[in-house]
Amino acid sequence: xxxxxxxxxxxxxxxxxxxxxxxxxxxxxxxxxxxxxxxxxxxxxxxxxxxxxxxxxxxxxxxxxxxxxxxxxxxxxxxxxxxxxxxxxxxxxxxxxxxxxxxxxxxxxxxxxxxxxxxxxxxxxxxxxxxxxxxxxxxxxxxxxxxxxxxxxxxxxxxxxxxxxxxxxxxxxxxxxxxxxxxxxxxxxxxxxxxxxxxxxxxxxxxxxxxxxxxxxxxxxxxxxxxxxxxxxxxxxxxxxxxxxxxxxxxxxxxxxxxxxxxxxxxxxxxxxxxxxxxxxxxxxxxxxxxxxxxxxxxxxxxxxxxxxxxxxx
Numbered sequence: 078x079x080x081x082x083x084x085x086x087x088x089x090x091x092x093x094x095x096x097x098x099x100x101x102x103x104x105x106x107x108x109x110x111x112x113x114x115x116x117x118x119x120x121x122x123x124x125x126x127x128x129x130x131x132x133x134x135x136x137x138x139x140x141x142x143x144x145x146x147x148x149x150x151x152x153x154x155x156x157x158x159x160x161x162x163x164x165x166x167x168x169x170x171x172x173x174x175x176x177x178x179x180x181x182x183x184x185x186x187x188x189x190x191x192x193x194x195x196x197x198x199x200x201x202x203x204x205x206x207x208x209x210x211x212x213x214x215x216x217x218x219x220x221x222x223x224x225x226x227x228x229x230x231x232x233x234x235x236x237x238x239x240x241x242x243x244x245x246x247x248x249x250x251x252x253x254x255x256x257x258x259x260x261x262x263x264x265x266x267x268x269x270x271x272x273x274x275x276x277x278x279x280x281x282x283x284x285x286x287x288x289x290x291x292x293x294x295x296x297x298x299x300x301x302x303x304x305x306x307x308x309x310x311x312x313x314x315x316x317x318x319x320x321x322x323x324x325x326x327x328x329x330x331x332x333x334x335x336x337x338x339x340x341x342x343x344x345x346x347x348x349x350x351x352x353x354x355x356x357x358x359x360x361x362x363x364x365x366x367x368x369x370x371x372x373x374x375x376x377x378x379x380x381x382x383x384x385x386x387x388x389x390x391x
Contacts, residue, residue: 078171078210078379081372087169088368095161096358099154106154107354113146151354158352159204166367167206170375174208181205181218182243190245190340191255192331195238197222202243204350210375211384217244217374219348241328241345242374246383251337254303256310257283258319258332260344261298290316296323310334318381325373325380341377 079087117139159178167176181202188196200222207216220243223235283300286307293316301307323330331342349370356363378384 078376079169081368084166084170084368084372085365088166088364091169092162092165096364099158099161099352100358102154102157103352103354103358106150109150110147110354113150114143117142147354154354155352158358159350162352163204163350163367163371166371167375170372171208171210173210174206174375177205178203179205181220182216182245186245186340187220187222187243189335190243190333190342191257191335192259192333192340192342193222193238195224197238198225199223199235203348206375210378213378213383214247215245215375215378217242219243219350220342221348239342239344240347242343242349244341244343244374244377246339246341246378246381248334248337248339248383250310252306252310252334254301254306255283256286256299256301256303256307256334258297258299258311258334260329260331261294261296288316293320296320315381322373322377322380339381339383343374 156178163178164176167174181200182205184197184200187200200220202218202220205216205218209215219241221240222238224238226234226236228234283302284304286299286301286304288294288299288308288311290313297319299307299311319330319332326343329344331340331344333340350367352358353363358364373380
């Protein structure tokens with residue numbers, strides 16, 4: 078796996094000419110989207126006097142039209158960006174990786190992670206990356222998992238279970254128990270006393286495992302079906318690396334150790350590798366966002382030292 082500086086050099090040396098071409102496409106797409114927005118506003122002005130009593134209907138109609146137009150006008154530009162920028166960028170990070178812009182991690186694997194108490198009724202995703210990094214099997218993709226709800230009148234609505242980056246890595250040990258490392262929302266929201274009570278009574282997630290790392294305890298809560306194995310897995314070194322990874326990603330992360338795999342879900346709340354429409358592709362910050370996000374995701378193997386034989390498989 079190449080270093081971040083090497084990937085940055087590749088981005089600007091090999092991909093800059095492509096980005097200049099795509100920048101023209103982006104400007105064209107932006108102009109067309111703004112044109113549609115202007116037409117919708119004009120139509121609103123023309124029908125406003127007739128729709129004063131139906132403003133909610135007008136609002137939802139506008140959202141539907143603009144959402145469809147945005148997605149439709151952007152789709153070809155998005156495909157070209159992913160084929161000509163994201164795909165070669167992934168290959169440059171590690172030539173053993175494969176990329177498919179339309180696929181995602183399979184739903185049964187998402188469920189197998191046991192990271193979320195709710196089973197999704199709908200799961201979508203894209204930007205699937207799979208292969209081998211430093212001898213460790215890895216796969217990841219954007220995932221949007223949702224739950225379906227029906228009210229007393231049969232009206233349907235959907236809520237998000239998870240939206241972000243979902244990663245699966247092979248681990249160097251086959252676990253006999255389940256260990257979950259989750260964001261410590263209760264303690265950060267309600268304090269040590271009340272938060273600790275909520276943690277200890279969350280029996281659906283397993284038995285609460287207290288760790289002897291105060292900083293780790295502030296950010297994460299650990300549940301497991303075997304206290305001894307949970308502590309065996311979460312060494313001081315691994316806890317430190319998880320804290321560093323959380324700091325680098327600046328997002329909540331969920332981690333589980335099940336059988337011979339580690340599952341990681343990072344709450345980005347957005348599709349990570351979609352091209353910008355309203356920001357220039359030539360902007361340094363925009364460019365580095367793609368590079369850093371990809372490098373961080375794929376570099377999880379190196380970050381957590383999963384290629385080191387910390388444990389032998391049993």
